Amino acid sequence: MLSWSPLANFFWDLQCKIYFLLVGICSALKLTVPSHTIHGIEGQPLHLTVDYDFNATASEIQIIWLFERPQSNPKYLLGSVNQTVVPDLEYQHKFTLIPPNASLMINPLHISDEGNYIVKINVRGNGTIAASQKIQVAVDVPVTKPTVHTEPSSGVVEYVGNITLKCSVGKGTRLVYQWMKNGKPLHASPNYTFSSNNATLLMVPVVKEDIGNYSCLVSNPISAMESEIIAPTIYYGPYGLRVKSDKGLNVGAVFTVDMGEVILFDCSADSNPPNTYSWIQRADNTTHVIKYGPHLEVVPDKVAQKTIDYMCRAFNNMTGKRDETHFTVIVTSVGLEKLAQEGKSLSSLAVITGISLFLILAMTFLFIWKRYQPHKVIQQKLQSRPAADYRKAQTFSGHQSALDDFGIYEFVAIPDLASGSRVSSQSVPGSDFVPGQDLLSTVYEVIQHIPEQPQQDHQQ
Structure with a gap:
């Protein structure tokens, strides 16, 4: 392979500039490339497009392609004079040039082909004009689907344990890692710490707010892939313990119900895993568990007292935390009084209805008697x-x-x-x-x- 030293390249440019100062002909040649940095895919062909134009009469056109890596001298790849191509024997099957087109085809592209490609064009006519451009080629490998691993995988307790999420990729170059939570980018905060390349996420310490769907998005200039969603297990609670009822009047922690009215209580709290619930009744300064589970049914007519004190206790066996809430049930006889009043109202209505019917029948009988009584009197007078x-x-x-x-x-x-x-x-x-x-x-x-x-x- 021919070697084009930096010193030769310097003299080439200097020659063109001197010639431009003397006759102003260098500006007559325009050399255009699509971009100074092109990303190629390993194993795929790459086309470096080059256009040139000049306004002088040319008797000879020379095209030269050079390749250089960092900290190395440029190497000759191939060149042409008019329609004749002169390749380097080492690369004659890899690089293609079809004059007068100055574009270069690289097929196939490998990681070792990454570097700077220099194109030089000389046009000889009344004089010689020249121009050159440099194109940087980056060769990338597509990203494969990443995977996320959680440590520990069994779950941790809130405010006690830490969680580490690690993202790994099988193939890919120039990788950029981005952590996502519930579909949105995750940024550094007091609870979130990232490694230098963002491939690892550390949550210290974990809290309930860290619960969510996490994923790792890995990208490079030619591809992007996202991992499967992972939801770390975090144990917390109980939080927000409260008691509700389906009936009765609730004022604060006091429930007022009527005698004979069955009332159902429900105890709930936010917790992971779900809490275990126990219902406790207080009587005579002593307490005893009357039922386990989130629901309690109270039948007031089976209770001798008018006021009963209860307590619901929630316990999380993973966090070891518990919470309690107290409430009072007041049993009244309002329902029985209403029933008695309804019975009295019913008796009064029956009496009024009976009297009304009697008056209607009496009036009807009197009307009939008055209508037919004169005929009988007349008949008696005629006979006498x-x-x-x-x-x-x-x-x-x-x-x-x-x-x-x-x-x-x-x-x-x-x-x-x-x-x-x-x-x-x-x-x-x-x-x-x-x-x-x-x-x-x-x-x-x-x-x-x-x-x-x-x-x-x-x-x-």
Whole structure:
């Protein structure tokens, strides 16, 4: 391989600058590269694109590619004059140049190919113009999926133990570690300490607030991968112990219930692992456990006392901590009084209902009696009237013989309802009308007429 020393490179640039000062022709050649740093993937091809342009007549174009590593001299890779390519025999199957294009193809790319690639172009015409560019190539290996290990794996007690999370990756270059908690980046704090490369997270000491879903995000310029979520086990509690009931009036730590009303109490506290609960009753300055578990059922009618003191105790067997809460149940007879009042109200309602029905029936009977009683009175008067009174009816008939008037007569009296006038007894001869009697009460009167036999009248 040909060697291009730094001194030769210096004289090359100096020659171009001197020539530019003399004739101003160096500025006529423009050399363009996409970026001064390009990241390639190991095992994949890499294309270094180069464009050049000049405004002079060229008889010969020379392209040279050099490669240098830190603290070493540039090495010749390949070059071309017009259409003829002159490769270095060591790299002739690795690097490709197709003139007049100045771009370089590297295939395949390896970690050893990382370094600076220098391209130089000389154009000869009336004079010689030249330009050069340097491209830094970084070769990276894609990141594989990281894994997270927890120490200790069995879990720790709050304020007592520490947790260490370690992130490891099988393959990858230029790795950048980022810890995530519940999907958000985690930063250093009094409780969180990171190693120099962020691959290790230390929580000293652990607290309840450290509970969450942790993951490790590892990236490099060409890839990024995130680990599976891990949730460290932290034991804590009990916190926030309280008692609730499904019934009754609760004022502070006092529950008021009615006699005969069943009340269910529930005891709960925040804890990991779940607490064990015990219910304790206090009586005669002594206490005794009456039930285990988070629920307690109290039946007031089975309790002789009017006031009962209880206590719920929560215990965490991992942290060794416990908490207690006291409350009082007051049993009242309000329910029985309400029931008695409801019974009295029911009896009063029954009495009122009976009286109302009796009055309605009495009024109905009186109405019917008043409606049909006048007919019976009229019928009795007609049966007791003398036969001679019936003969007076001849003066009204206008017939010579009473036989012509034989029959049943109906006397209808229709008084003037508007004036409410009364008819005297003289208006109806031979009637039994009582002076001052209101005709409004008489609807009709049936008169039975029985005439004398004709043979007796003829003999007379």
